[in-house]
């Protein structure tokens with residue numbers, strides 16, 4: 001299974017929860033799905049009749065999205081740079097991508113450039129202290145006594161509603177606001193372990209690289225720490241930012 005397929009089987013089920021609220025805020029005829037991953041936003045936007053351009057930094061994600069969605073235009077692009085003309089899109093949706101981009105302010109300026117006046121943008125990211133579905137893995141690593149240096153998070157500092165609203169306004173957007181979206185991620189706990197460990201990703205790729213007995217120790221801690229969420233699901237929270245480009 002490729003990393004993109006493992007992402008799609010596991011994490012994309014979690015991220016897909018915000019697709020509805022995201023497209024309620026930003027869906028229009030020419031839509032840019034930025035950081036498309038395996039295409040959860042693209043899929044829903046195509047079903048709503050939008051003409052979708054999907055971009056991502058990762059060729060494996062793009063390959064899967066292109067294969068699945070032949071009616072979307074799929075291109076590689078790495079924020080903060082986009083290979084598009086000024087004002088090319090009526091709406092922009094980015095589900096859990098802005099938190100991966102090192103230059104938040106630069107990315108927002110670039111997104112503003114490719115959005116037409118009057119167009120709308122919606123972006124989500126995780127509220128990291130309420131992200132039980134993944135924090136349980138960090139807790140399991142700690143409980144197993146395994147040294148763990150979490151990767152630097154370039155987005156930290158820009159991830160509060162107030163700061164992000166300021167950044168949107170500084171990039172030229174208006175009517176900017178950020179709303180929390182809370183839900184329970186109900187998942188089979190053993191499957192969730194497999195999906196997260198196989199998908200890797202910047203935070204938890206280190207688990208699969210441990211010796212087998214260490215992996216088993218982390219897994220035993222995960223099983224114990226995740227057990228209280230088996231019935232009700234993991235509580236999770238995302239932020240949904242939305243704004244418009246001023247003009248007609």
Ligand SMILES: C[S@@+](CC[C@H](N)C(=O)[O-])C[C@H]1O[C@@H](n2cnc3c(N)ncnc32)[C@H](O)[C@@H]1O
Pocket residue numbers: 011012015016034035036037038039040041055056057058061077078079080094095096097100101102
């Ligand atoms: C958590 S995934 C979200 C994927 C998809 N939007 C979803 O909701 O399932 C983040 C995606 O952003 C992409 N990404 C990370 N940094 C990026 C960048 N600087 N520019 C474009 N895409 C990026 C990753 O390759 C990955 O596919």
